[in-house]
Amino acid sequence: MIVNFHVFVSFLSLSFLLNVSHAASKGVSALVLDCGSTNVAKDSDGRAWEPDAKYLLPGKKSITANAEIQDPSLSSQVPYMTARIFQSEASYQFPLQNSTSRTLLRLHFYPSSYPNLDISKSYFSVVAGGVTLLNNFSASLAAEALSQAYFIKEYHLAPSESPILEVTFRPSDTQPQAFAFINGIEVISSPNLFDQDPVLVGSAGWGSDDFESATTVPIGTTSMEAMFRLNVGGQYIPPTKDSDGLLRSWYDDSLYIYGAGRGVALTANTTVNYKGLPSYMAPLDVYESYRSMGAFVDVNKNSNLTWIFQVDPNFMYLIRFHWCDSEMTKPNQRVFDIFINNKTATSEVDIYAWMHSMSTPTVRDYVVQVSNKSGDPQLWVTLHPSDKTKAEFSDVLLNGLEIFKLSDNAKSNLAGPNPTISDMMKSYQEALLAPKSYESSVKSHSFTVLITGAAGGAAAFGVAAAVFLVAYKRKKRVHGVDTGSSWLPISWNSNSTTAKTSTSGRSVGGTAISSDAACNCRYFTLPEIKNATKNFDESNVIGVGGFGKVYKGVIDGETKVAIKRSNPSSEQGVNEFQTEIEMLSRLRHRHLVSLIGFCEDNGEMILVYDYMGHGTLREHLYKGNKITLSWKQRLEICIGAARGLHYLHTGAKYTIIHRDVKTTNILLDEKWVAKVSDFGLSKTGPNMNKGHVSTVVKGSFGYLDPEYFRRQQLTEKSDVYSFGVVLFEVLGGRPALNPNLPKEQVSLADWAQRCAKNMTIEEIIDPQLKGKITQNCLKKFVDTAEKCLSDHGIERPSMGDVLWNLEFALQLQEYPDGGGRNTATATGSVDLDSVEEGIDHHSLIAKHRSTLSLGEDNDNTDDVFSQIVNPMGR
Incomplete structure (x- = not known):
């Protein structure tokens, strides 16, 4: 499993909140144990945790230990700084208030350093009520793979005939010196959350009336592991606000949404009450917020809303949908279909027709089997407007979503495989411990991978790995992207700082280029480069950048290429050279420039790219421009560049921050397709737990994020700011900085914001565009660009949001009467x-x-919008 550390940042601030609710005050029986402690202790939220010793079966040996290190991510010492250690099998016995109902069991793990123990040797199993929850489990590996200090597992155990719940910890027999440990345990008597058997996906027929006659899966005696719990369209709901004291956390769903089509997140403007639905199903906040596709039929009918989740293979999963339609006033206004893993879960969902009233919450459950045939087990949940009933509006709706893993056919196992740290993460850790230096015949430099220190955090529940892995997998499947295994970010080769050899057998010189990078691009000799450029003839120069001159060249007799040659006096040198190779050799995206190869020979550092026939975007914007671009062309170019940047931020394995977004780094090929280029200043890293990388400020004046400049803390929102300048540059047809203009107009960013605030944006529009931009398109475009330039990064949109807004602006330009x-x-x-x-x-x-x-009979699908009905068909 591979973890997306950018996604992890979103959860870090939520760590430990899983423990902050006071279940007893809500009338729910809860047993809360601080394992290894000797006294009642309160966590940082005032919740009391009692010692665990009296619940241990007598005669079984165990020891207590205090963690030697308190990770900074721990918001409370309780229950994580004490542990119960088992070097042989031992069991707890917990009294159950109501054995006829399910028991909610949470296990807290902090695989830290304990006296005289090697935490890496801790492998163990956990069995509760006869169900294997964990098998040969390594909390150390799980935390390492997640880059978390601690995490929580949550299980919903089936009712039992016994009034006692026995939980057994068993060190592995196959691992030498293995031991088990636990830091905290919660045992909560759960209400009847699963009172109906769920529908088996693919058996519900073709109408909502078939729901009750569909094939169902009996789950009365099935135990479950909670994997995901989302407040769709709403914000994070902490356990303090969960209903009936169940201590659940409900997370923002946006991390799991596939592609740029995020729809609209809204809040009900009517009062929502449970109206017969048990209040413990979900807090009212879940039913008061929702996500829909918006009010644009032309967009919606060719789109869908899709969420993707990474799961364990060879299990069945229960998917629970929470709905509450606070908009529709009669049947057949909003009707949609549900697909799970490209199979029909149910068709023609009409919430109002189901409930016969507005603002009435309801829950529906479905079950799907996930196999390991693809080698990449995932759950795709897709909602698509139905056209069969000719509903009044083309839209979908979802308020909440939960996913539970069901115990296997033997009704006795929930254990999945250990998450494993990726080779990439290993390489980064090695780079942190021993930063590598490399030499070239031009200069000697030292390169250090700059990433922030590892920190922990609690996952929501279940397999914590899945919480973070899903976002990586979702983002990995960006439309048009090569989904091969040779993706960036960089996998540094820690075993060599000297010469490498490419697949062709040629020496790559003194620069330490990883073997993966060398395999993914071509090595050129200096004579080959000279031959391609006619010995660097000045007539072949097509540009000059911070790295050096760019030459047009021809290789292999007919292939046009762009050849970037390092200038020894340039501020950019070997660091940028290696960064560019390591990144672009493994990035494959329609809107990123492709690196063909490189040359590091006789003191030269040279990069060879695909030739971009129309040069840079800037060449076509200013006075003396080669070709006047229409407004539609400019919008499409901006959309292409936004797609490339969105992929860098979310589609690669780790967040990649370009750090030098500007119109000269947006290239245009022969078909005017925009491609982001020049990655010499880019930063990437698996450890974004602080939400930023502290680094020396680099970039281009006029495009530089002021927050980054002030704080020297780089985030992906720095790219968003720079792209906002690009958007106004495209609209105004002028440079980001022009000292020849009046003082208030020198900085395009400042002037554009002033004009937008004063509602005088017409002053900034390129004269060649005046009268050619529809009012709605202009408003959406300017609003988007203005938000990109917000002074604080947290107030700026993501590149995904920018992309969606630009696609929407293009629709408004092409169909001015469409909305x-x-x-x-x-x-x-x-x-x-x-x-x-x-x-x-x-x-x-x-x-x-x-x-x-725009016309119900229009079958032409606009490829600007990447969402399609069949996501698996991609």
Whole structure:
């Protein structure tokens, strides 16, 4: 398993919150144990944890230990700084208040350093109530793979005839000096969360009326492991706000959404009550927030909302959908289909028709089998508007989503494999411990991988690895991206700082290029480069950058290439040279420039790229530009560049921050496809637990993120700021900095923000574009660019949001009557902000949805929008 550390950042701030609710105050029986402690202790939220000794079966040996290191990520010492150690099999016995109901069991692990113990040798199994929860489990490996200091597992155990729950810890027989340990245990009497057998996916027929007649899977005696719990369209809900004291955390769903089509996240404008649904199913906050696709029929009918989750293979999974439609007032207004792993779960879902009233919560469960045939077990949950009933609106709806792993056919096993640290993470750790230096015949430099220190955090529940791995897997499948195994980020070769040999057998010189990078690109000799450029003839120079001159060349007789030659006096040198090779040799994306190969010979550092026939974006924007770009062309170029940057931020294995986004680094091929280039200043790292990389400020003036400049803390939002400048550069057809202009106009970013604030944006528009941009498109474009330039990174949109907004702006340009501020109807006009941001969205829905269609009979699919009905078909 491979972990996306950028995604981990989003969970770090939530660590330990799983323990902050007071179950006893809500009337739920809860046993909360600080294992290894001798006294009642309170955590940082005032919750009391009692010692565990009296629940141990007598005669079984165990020892207590205190952790030698308190990781900075621990927000409380209790229960993690004490541990119960088992060097032979031992068991707890916990009294159950109600053995006829399920028992919620949480296990807390902090695989730290304990006196006279090697935590890496801790392999053990855990059996609870006869169900194997963990088998040959290594908490150390799990934490290492997750880059977490601690984590939590959550299980829902089937009812038992016994009033006692026995939990057994058994050190592995196959590992020498193995031992088991536990830091904290919670035992909670659970209400009847699973009162109906779920529907087997693919058996529900083709209508909502078939739901009750579909094949169901009996789960009364099945135990479960909680894997994911999402408040769809809403914010994180901590355990303090969970219903009925069940201490559940409900997480933001946006990390799991596939692609840029995120729809709109909204809050109900009507009062939501349970109306017969048991309150313990979910807190009201879940039913008061939701995600839909918005009010644009032309977009929705060719799109869907898809979430992707990484799971363990060879298990069945229960997927629970939470719905509460607070918009629709009659049947057949919003009807949609549900697909799970490309199989129909149910068709023609009409929440109002099901419930016969507005704002009435409901829950539906489905089960799907996940095999290991693909080698990459995943759950894809897709909602797509149904066209069979000719519903009034083309839209979908979801409020909450939970995923549980079911015990296997023998009803006795929930254990999955240990998560394993990737080779990439190993290489980074080696680089941290022993940063490598390398030499070239030009200069001697020392290169250190700059990443922040590892820190921990608690996963929500279940296999904590899956919580983070899913986002990596979801992002990995960006449309049009090579899904091979040779993706970046860099896997440094820690065993060599001297010459390498490429697959062709040629020496790569003194620079330490990893073997993976060498295998993924071609090594050129200096005579080959000279021959391609006619000995670096000045007539072949097509550009000059921070690294050096760029020459047009021809290799292999007919292949046009761009050859970038290092200037020895340039501030960019061997570090940038190696970064570019390591990154681009393994990045494959339609909107990233492709690296063909490199040359490091006789003191030269040379990079060879695909030739971009139309040069840089900047060449086509300013006075004396080669070709005047239409507004639609400019929008499509911006969308392409945004896709490339979005992939860097979320699609590669770790977050990649470009750090030098500008119009000269956006290249255009013969078909005007935009490609992001120049990765010499880029930063990447698996450890983004602080949300940033502290680094020396680099970039280009006029595009430089002011927050990055002030704090010297680099985040992906720094790229968003720079891209905001690019957007205004595209709109205004002028440089980011122009000292010849009046003082208030020198900085494009400052001037554009001032114009936007004063509603005088017309002053900034390129004269060649005036009168050619629709009002709605201009508003959406300017709003997007303005938000990118927010002073604080946290207020800026993600590149995924920027991409979606630009795609939407293009639709508004091509179909000016399809929606927006000037779309007249019998009852008023549509406000773009209402549609996209949820402002007055509810009153808009009933009045204007049907007027926004571009024609129901239009079968032409606009490929700007990447979402399609069949996600697995990609």
